[in-house]
Amino acid sequence: MHSILIVTSRNVVTPGGEFSLIKNRARALEASWGFSSEIISLCNTALNVADGDEVFGEGTYIRRNFMNPVALLSGYEALIKEAENTLQKKKYQAVLLSGAGMLRYIDRIKRCVSSETLVCADVHGYFGDGKLLAKDESFVMGAFHTLAAVVEEHEQKQYLKRFDRIFVVSAAYRDFLCKVACCRPSQFYIVPCATGEIPSFTEKESAEYRHLYRAKYHLADDEMLLVYSGGASSWQCLPETVELYRALKEKRRVRLLILSGDKEGILAAIEGADDVMVDSYRPTELPEVFCAADFFVMLRADVPTNHFAYPNKFLEYAAARKPVIATPYVYDVAQQIEQAGVGILFRNDIDKLVEDMNGFDCAPEAFDAVVVQNAFQTTLVPFASDLNEAANSAR
Incomplete structure (x- = not known):
């Protein structure tokens, strides 16, 4: 059984906050517990990243122009079909759905996996974050991120309660989602983006x-x-x-x-x-x-x-x-x-x-x-324990 499949619409092809959390978390899981991660990503052609130059590294990258609605919608369908094909060929201990527009695919993903596989939502922050970003952007990009915020609010309220587990960066957001999205505290992993590195100065x-x-x-x-x-x-x-x-x-x-x-x-x-x-x-x-x-x-x-x-x-x-x-x-x-x-x-x-x-x-x-x-070595312990339990159940 393979470890983790990440299926995401977040930007993991250039450096940034989204990339840092996903990549550093994956590194920590492999370094501390031996759980490797594979990625299937929908990425924006406007970022001008050539094949092989993605900062996340090896993976499957589906490229579309995010400013073209038809192309973007076709990209989501191609992304989820690639995930379905992958899951039919391999068994994973966990699947992470991450990014705007992804949570709605939970049923399609669950139909492809066994009950031992954890299907997780990777929620980085408040569903209204895009509206805050829009204040510092051009009209076009501001409109895009405002729309993404609307989509994320709908999806988090509608679908999160159906996931096996949910990653968030704060206990405050866990408590908020339990109120507005009818989630349960037991569903959550609280994992900030934190490597735990301390300068080794004397x-x-x-x-x-x-x-x-x-x-x-x-x-x-x-x-x-x-x-x-x-x-x-x-x-x-x-x-x-x-x-x-x-x-x-x-x-x-x-x-x-x-x-x-x-x-x-x-x-x-x-x-x-x-x-x-x-x-x-x-x-x-x-x-x-x-x-x-x-x-x-x-x-x-x-x-x-x-x-x-x-x-x-x-x-x-x-x-x-x-x-x-x-x-x-x-x-x-x-x-x-x-x-x-x-x-x-x-x-x-x-x-x-x-x-x-x-x-x-x-x-x-x-x-x-x-x-x-x-640090990841602390906050990821519950997830690692659940992965080990899933692996033992599958034997």
Whole structure:
């Protein structure tokens, strides 16, 4: 019996958030438990990815122009037929349906597998995420993602309860789906996108990197450094981050460093903020730079997309063993910050925030525990156990 078949309409041919969760999860399942994954993917020809250049690697890729409705619909049919043919030839321990437009095919998939095969829905986040994306896009792409959000809402409410298991990234979204989609808590695996990697710096190395980068940015010993790492999308609350920084500057000595691969977009978003430092590094260099930080900043707005998310950025910050200043609107993150004491929740009281910053204290082990708690090697244990049980039943 083969391990896992992933059937998806998500973008797994170029780097991005969707790809990272699917690929890193598959890697962890193989590395830790020996469960290999095969993929059948519907991909957009507009991405201009040639055969063999897909970042996910080996798989079956059905190419269609997503902006052509007829071509897109034919692509879904070709995708599901390819999955049916594959399932009739091979037996798998689990099948994952992932992406907009995929959940409706549960009955066709279930007709192709035995009762020992787990048919799972791979739900990355809130079904209204596309509407938030649309705010930063052209009219055409915005309309496309808004339509995708409508489809996902219908499918999650209509079909999720019929799946054997459901992957989500947060406990908050599990609870939400139990209310609006009549799902059961026992159906869920809560698996954020988290590799569990912690920089292996010695105490001496961390101190050296801290000295190096604080000297680069001309920071005085009594200046606190706030670090924001990310892009300029509206949902990342960059203007609000600058506003918070300026409010803090009136209370104590503090500087703000923004790290991003999109320096042009960042500078446009914070136009006129000459007192903000902006720089760019390769992802592999960021852990070194993070040593210079005193606090990280991760603000999010009070909207459902954030309520049910789990930004892997929080775990990057936790891995650096430095506290995070966050708004309380990413529910799972807020809960972990309060329980583990690895940051400060900002509730629009600047004096309270300054007081908390001045008195903040947390052992490095608490940050490491949060990273381990959310690592694939921890969160995938229930799924791995179910796969082993399915394999034993099939013998």
